[in-house]
Amino acid sequence: MFDIKNKTIVITGGSGLIGSAFSASCAEFGANVVIIDINEEKGNKLLEDIKQKTKNDNVVFVKCDITSEKDVENMIELTLDRFKRIDALVNSAYPKNKNYGRKFEDVSYEDFCQNINMHLGGYFLISQKISKVMIKQNCGNIINIASIYGFTAPKFEIYKDTEKTMPVEYSAIKSGIINFTRYLASYLGRYNIRVNAISPGGVFDNQEENFVRNYCQKVVLGKRMAESSDLTGVLIFLISQASKYITGQNIIVDGGFTL
Numbered sequence: 001m002f003d004i005k006n007k008t009i010v011i012t013g014g015s016g017l018i019g020s021a022f023s024a025s026c027a028e029f030g031a032n033v034v035i036i037d038i039n040e041e042k043g044n045k046l047l048e049d050i051k052q053k054t055k056n057d058n059v060v061f062v063k064c065d066i067t068s069e070k071d072v073e074n075m076i077e078l079t080l081d082r083f084k085r086i087d088a089l090v091n092s093a094y095p096k097n098k099n100y101g102r103k104f105e106d107v108s109y110e111d112f113c114q115n116i117n118m119h120l121g122g123y124f125l126i127s128q129k130i131s132k133v134m135i136k137q138n139c140g141n142i143i144n145i146a147s148i149y150g151f152t153a154p155k156f157e158i159y160k161d162t163e164k165t166m167p168v169e170y171s172a173i174k175s176g177i178i179n180f181t182r183y184l185a186s187y188l189g190r191y192n193i194r195v196n197a198i199s200p201g202g203v204f205d206n207q208e209e210n211f212v213r214n215y216c217q218k219v220v221l222g223k224r225m226a227e228s229s230d231l232t233g234v235l236i237f238l239i240s241q242a243s244k245y246i247t248g249q250n251i252i253v254d255g256g257f258t259l
């Protein structure tokens, strides 16, 4: 029921913090994995690691910017040449411009628009292009990585005494991605394409101590931040037949942070 063997899965941001765990576990379960990312060095290194650990030769890395129509089209062509079909698209890229991360007062109109175009727009672009392949197959599966900040307001007190904030663009982008998921699920359902979102809580990545302490206090399960491996089970569930009657949903994986 949870079998994903021989399915062809394209993972955007596939060499990132969360994407690399997704790429590795899909490869471990025998899928054909197309890791796509703009970071070629990280991508090639991850590819070697995964091949060595899983002995799965049907894993490739393709340098591809999800905001470039040409890159996305080339990547689809390469994927179809090699694997003939695309069973699932996992949107886990995190595009941002150089000014991303500023406090609300300091975000310029241009930066706001650019970050939304890159992230939400990138998810739109690759989903539209790949759904054309899935429509022809009359079968497909899209999984968007959203966030707890797509459906709740940030708790700004957790950023107290830290350099960090939760950027305003992120709320707009991630809430957009959650309803974009529902739109696509409704629109593409007639072609047997399912579309769901996963909303993770904060994933541990050696963030500042104050931030980690403040964050963990609000987590119900284990008073800890998420690990990427906390998210892979839900991904496998959504890609597999175990979830064949589920579409348009947003599955929250946050250890109870937003309860």
Ligand SMILES: NC(=O)c1ccc[n+]([C@@H]2O[C@H](COP(=O)([O-])OP(=O)(O)OC[C@H]3O[C@@H](n4cnc5c(N)ncnc54)[C@H](O)[C@@H]3O)[C@@H](O)[C@H]2O)c1
Residues within 6 Å of the ligand: 012, 013, 014, 015, 016, 017, 018, 019, 036, 037, 038, 039, 064, 065, 066, 067, 091, 092, 093, 094, 095, 096, 122, 145, 146, 147, 148, 199, 200, 201, 202, 203, 204
């Ligand atoms: N890390 C968290 O705590 C957390 C929590 C909730 C949701 N998320 C979401 O999970 C997803 C992955 O986040 P992450 O923490 O792994 O981020 P990350 O920065 O570690 O990885 C993102 C990857 O996307 C790649 N990328 C950036 N722009 C790209 C583009 N235009 N085209 C292709 N690839 C591009 C980067 O090179 C990077 O490897 C994002 O959507 C993020 O918003 C993350």
